[in-house]
Amino acid sequence: MKMGFRWYGEGNDTVSLDDIRQIPGVQTVVWSLHHKQAGEVWEEAEIAAEIATITGLTDEHRSRGVTKTLDAEVVESVNVHESIKLGTTVLGMSRDEAIANYVTTIERLGRAGVKVVCYNFMPVFDWLRTDLFHPLPDGSTALFYDQKVVDGLTPEKLIADMAAGTGALTMPGWEPERLAHFAELNEAYQGVTHGDMYAHYKYFLDAVIPTCEEYDVKLGVHPDDPAFDLFGWPRVVSTKDDLATVLSLNDSVYNGLTLCLGSFSSNPEAAAVDAVRTFMDRIHFTHVRNIKHLPGGSFTEVGHRASEGSVDTIGIMKAYAEAGFTGYVRPDHGRHLWDENTTRRPRPGYGLYDRALGTQYLLGLWDAFRS
Ligand code: DNO
Numbered sequence: 010m011k012m013g014f015r016w017y018g019e020g021n022d023t024v025s026l027d028d029i030r031q032i033p034g035v036q037t038v039v040w041s042l043h044h045k046q047a048g049e050v051w052e053e054a055e056i057a058a059e060i061a062t063i064t065g066l067t068d069e070h071r072s073r074g075v076t077k078t079l080d081a082e083v084v085e086s087v088n089v090h091e092s093i094k095l096g097t098t099v100l101g102m103s104r105d106e107a108i109a110n111y112v113t114t115i116e117r118l119g120r121a122g123v124k125v126v127c128y129n130f131m132p133v134f135d136w137l138r139t140d141l142f143h144p145l146p147d148g149s150t151a152l153f154y155d156q157k158v159v160d161g162l163t164p165e166k167l168i169a170d171m172a173a174g175t176g177a178l179t180m181p182g183w184e185p186e187r188l189a190h191f192a193e194l195n196e197a198y199q200g201v202t203h204g205d206m207y208a209h210y211k212y213f214l215d216a217v218i219p220t221c222e223e224y225d226v227k228l229g230v231h232p233d234d235p236a237f238d239l240f241g242w243p244r245v246v247s248t249k250d251d252l253a254t255v256l257s258l259n260d261s262v263y264n265g266l267t268l269c270l271g272s273f274s275s276n277p278e279a280a281a282v283d284a285v286r287t288f289m290d291r292i293h294f295t296h297v298r299n300i301k302h303l304p305g306g307s308f309t310e311v312g313h314r315a316s317e318g319s320v321d322t323i324g325i326m327k328a329y330a331e332a333g334f335t336g337y338v339r340p341d342h343g344r345h346l347w348d349e350n351t352t353r354r355p356r357p358g359y360g361l362y363d364r365a366l367g368t369q370y371l372l373g374l375w376d377a378f379r380s
Contacts, residue, residue, distance in 0.1 A: 119224025330378030340367030
């Protein structure tokens with residue numbers, strides 16, 4: 010297992026590479042080119058520059074005796090253009106053009122030494138929460154999902170709230186560019202079934218996987234978050250059966266999972282440890298974190314320790330350790346702690362402290378179960 014830590018890039022993150030380097034056991038920086046829109050090709054020079062930033066040590070480091078280096082083997086995410094999910098031309102791009110660009114990006118990442126690429130296949134938008142700084146009883150804040158708030162909304166109301174900046178909902182991962190095209194996207198998804206989505210998904214995988222095999226880049230799909238349909242749009246990576254279906258669309262081991270156990274567990278029926286054991290051979294990257302289920306389908310995020318919430322993070326790490334998991338793991342969605350909200354003002358869910366604590370809990374479990 011290799012422990013990773015997500016980083017949004019220089020000038021785009023309140024956490025520094027030096028901070029990450031000092032977290033014991035962290036080897037891999039999980040990165041992306043966050044200015045790239047879905048469908049765009051990633052340029053070789055941009056990839057090389059980002060990797061050099063992550064992996065390099067400066068003279069200033071050397072003068073302080075710093076020798077620990079980080080690797081840049083995991084990208085989260087190369088986003089999939091909506092035309093691929095819809096199997097048609099949308100937002101001015103055909104699916105074949107979007108797939109060709111995806112293939113080029115994979116080739117370039119592979120040549121640059123990237124081993125795993127994470128992506129998701131959620132219609133219209135990425136993850137959704139109703140409160141990004143929900144107060145917890147210990148005085149920290151965390152991401153929160155209130156089903157009642159979502160039930161009271163239509164996508165149009167959601168978009169209007171977002172545009173006005175006053176809404177109850179705030180969605181990281183939601184680019185203003187997409188917001189502007191919401192009506193076109195919403196229209197395009199009308200009548201699209203789960204079966205249609207799987208057919209489009211297979212077309213995508215069959216086109217991309219040969220390149221992944223050639224360049225030794227494993228794909229890992231991230232589960233829907235939350236892991237159920239929203240606003241009537243078909244989500245196809247939510248349940249254990251969905252994960253099995255996705256893996257069966259293309260049998261190559263390069264078609265694998267980024268098993269985010271927090272997202273997967275947002276559906277109270279989900280059995281996280283069972284999913285880890287079932288899909289072990291196809292899990293290339295995993296996010297291990299905890300949430301606490303609340304009545305009515307709502308949930309709050311909590312610290313990584315199993316007893317803090319509803320996700321059996323002990324059982325999860327035991328399963329990975331017993332299997333001798335060789336993929337990448339990272340903590341996820343920390344609470345915002347200590348002076349963080351007033352000083353560093355982190356990206357919601359991506360502060361330093363709680364994620365750093367999370368790594369130590371996960372590594373402690375790994376060490377205990379491996380020995
Ligand atoms: C949120 C993340 C997601 C994830 C993407 C993967 O914190 O877990 O935005 O990176 O869904 O493509």
